[in-house]
């Protein structure tokens with residue numbers, strides 16, 4: 526007898542049958558997903574759509590709901606509100622959902638959680654019990670070759686380095702040929718050089734397989750380098766989704782503006798359509814007269830000029846030269862420190878008075894909620 530395992534009262538086969546196999550449907554569609562733990566709203570109307578083979582990154586501060594979103598998609602939490610479709614197949618809605626093993630989803634977490642008592646080959650074969658022995662062995666061999674671990678097939682996890690274990694975890698996650706891969710801080714435990722290498726290899730394999738990948742990361746550089754699209758999440762909501770360059774050029778929230786590295790922040794009030802900051806006035810950009818504003822200026826948005834006699838606005842107090850890039854700290858008359866990033870020929874020396882000019886492309890104005 527076929528076993529029907531589904532969350533809620535809808536049989537798994539009926540739910541899967543409910544959607545025609547659609548070869549053009551997006552890799553993942555999350556529609557208005559909300560979730561509460563003990564009446565506390567932790568996911569608030571999250572929607573996102575991923576194309577097939579795309580890599581999307583979910584970024585946000587600790588506790589904003591990233592892991593919960595992944596767990597809902599994977600089927601490890603029941604959906605309370607909203608819908609989830611994978612390749613057009615409805616996999617979860619309130620009261621019913623396919624169990625995790627029927628969603629064709631691969632999962633990789635920071636702790637690779639290889640089974641310690643199984644060899645590398647047995648770990649990879651774990652999710653392939655439905656295949657006959659010869660077929661299973663063939664697929665394990667192919668996957669271990671793909672992640673460059675064929676020579677380690679008979680070793681146990683404790684005999685492997687962190688990077689090698691990560692490769693095996695990837696082979697194990699890929700073995701059932703998932704439609705969607707969910708990676709939760711999957712590379713964080715590796716040291717910097719290895720993290721970049723393993724991440725790039727992993728994503729290349731996933732893209733090649735046409736597997737859509739949702740990657741949760743704290744690491745801005747990782748998100749910028751890996752993500753076709755970044756979803757910035759705060760307090761359970763996605764505040765902005767876009768390519769890294771869209772988020773860089775037009776951040777919709779101070780968190781997004783901060784995401785790309787250290788910034789200068791100034792608070793002020795809108796007066797005659799402008800906000801005064803210690804380094805110059807900026808346009809109030811849609812804020813109402815008298816409203817409190819937060820002005821964020823990227824270090825690369827400040828240009829320096831040597832002051833003409835008595836005209837200086839700031840003193841250059843420190844600089845670090847990183848090849849063609851100069852990181853500069855200014856002190857303003859009121860003691861405020863300002864970070865500047867200059868490229869090309871450094872225009873002033875430590876101790877000199879400088880005038881500053883703002884580049885509006887790197888200046889962002891938000892209503893001040895603090």
Ligand code: ATP
Nearest residue numbers: 562563567585586587588589590591592593594743
């Ligand atoms: P981090 O980056 O630190 O892993 P996150 O963005 O992944 O954080 P979640 O783990 O999704 O955040 O948690 C979101 C919120 O839900 C947090 O406030 C957390 O304490 C709460 N939470 C998560 N799981 C449960 C649970 N099983 N029961 C009650 N509250 C939970």
